[in-house]
Amino acid sequence: MTQQGAALQTYNNELVKCIEELCFKRDELNRQIQQEEEEKSRLQHDIRILTEKLSRVNESLARRLAARADFDRTIAETEAAYMKILRALRHYSVC
Template sequence: MASISREEVVVTEISPEEYPVEVKRCIVELRKQRQRLFVELGKIDHERKKLQNDIRILTDRLAKISFEQAQKMQFKIDLEKTIDETESAYSKLIETSKGLYKTVNETKKSIQDPDQGSRTEMRSTGMGSVRGPISDNRTDGTATPPLVPLEATTSN
């Protein structure tokens, strides 16, 4: 901003007849200063509006990004929960499978008891022929497995 300092003003002796001319010259100079200030204020106002617009745009972007981040964080939490639940269910499934495998093997071993071997006899019941162990008198204290119809064992 251009301004006139007190040192720049040179006071000269002027005659009273020159007062109106000098006053008019001062008024013209003051109007020029006012016009320069008006232009500078316009530039400042333009810059202020531009900055406010930039702030609004950045605020909108920030809100959008924050919303997106919140959604993704919630999705991440849900995904971690799903993974934990799936891993837990999988672990239980593996444990159950191991237990089932152990039970099947124990049952298989009890059916093929070393004392009995794998000998079976054919017995006739009211349901047809069945396959079962030769003796129901086990010495190891285990129960005799149920009789399975022969048709069920040979259809595989």
């Protein structure tokens, strides 16, 4: 019976060792999960900040593009009027 008791004790020790190893692996996995959750949270925060920043830049860019278009139109109209004045002056000079 002592042989069976010794075998039982060996199995018991091995089982305890396996459980301890599983607990260690679980704890390590929990640590990794926590790190990734923290990284995910940081990344989501960064995405929110960058999305807001992108929105502001897009709005500013749209305003600037519209202002540039206004300048382009004003310049084109002014150049056209100036060319008419020059042609009129040449016409009167020739006559």
